[in-house]
Amino acid sequence: MIKFTLNGRIVETDAPPTARLLDLIRDEFELIGTKEGCGEGECGACSVFVNNLLQNSCLIPIGAIAGADIQTIEGIMETEQFKLLDESYSNAGGVQCGYCIPGMIMASAALLSNNPHPTEAEIRDGISGNLCRCTGYNMIVDAINLAAKKGDGLWQKK
């Protein structure tokens, strides 16, 4: 039995220790905001926070995260930071098909939490592990810029 914290709730599973965190989140806990894109750590659609660090849930065997604090996109939806990102992505036109967006939001939140006023190069590095096939990224970069400008004081280093 593997025990960990998922979006603030302590959960247990008897899934095999090599099962992917991604599958567990989606199939067993039915949190389907986290997406599977490539399944190889190259697209970032499955991004989650593990102990506040951005990671690809498709690469994490659940045995390795016993006792850890996991947050998915659903877990951050009530935060002020999420609301600001939501608004900024809408205003900048950063969302088209939307498949990459949960991962993009996680990467954006991770970036701004560490670096509340990133340069454009730092923004592009922050989302470099996340692929978007619609927007060409410029609107996403704009959205993060907007969230950084409007969110003064909101993005304290954790």
Place this chain on the structure above:
Amino acid sequence: MAEKITAYRFDCLEQTLSQLNKEDCAIIAGGTDVMVLHKSRRGVPPKILKSVVFIDHLSELKQVNQNQKDLHIGACCTYSELLEHALIPVALKNAIKSIAAPAIRNRGTLGGNICNASPAGDTLPLLYVYNAKLRLRSVNGERIVAINDFIQGPRRVQRDPNEIVTEIILPSVLEEDAHVVFEKVGNRNADAIAKVGFAGYIRINDARIEDVRFAFGAVGPTMVRSLNIEKKLVGKTLPLADSDIAEIVADFDKIIRPIDDQRSTAVYRKIVALNLLRYFLSLKQYQTK
């Protein structure tokens, strides 16, 4: 999810080593390579045939410290942890920043990159020019082995089943005023597997070359390095004469033998590798640190 999988996650290194002495296990550090290598269908756990032992949480494997002028890096330090550590040289940090992307850097480990022994392993050219050594531990004790002896071929390393790589040692790295360059050529800046990797290391005293080292990645089964070619440049004065540069490039032209694969072609790889070398040798001035 009926299949029974045995996995261990011990509280300390001693217990882990003791289990490895009883049973040949698949060791998982960050898992960023293992999970892809054994990937199966969506919803189905990766097919790993042996028992699994997780090691990335072991504090014994996450230390970074200084011993004289040598740097000792715990094998399970993630790239992100190294980026934040005060003892890690700037050149190494700059190289790490060009590897993968934030999410992978938060999970992938230096020891994992070595033990995966991919011909395209990102950190390997750099570790070769740093003359890295590895400390391996088992219940029977420990030994130290040079990285070029440890890595024997694609996914082949000289590790006994009861051993763990505990530490990467970079000798004298904290005193040498060397200029270190790292280049990675891939289809995408982030997360791509390299088509060509290159690391160059040069130490100069008053325009004279005291020490120079080159390593090429993804152009052979293991990293390409040649002490004999490097020796030819020691004692020469910068800027190097065109004839000297041409000779070194011609020497490497003979020993770099890349292959065609899904990522690139042999022809492209060789041209790029030699161009990176030529560019490194043509620089007039080097900034140290």
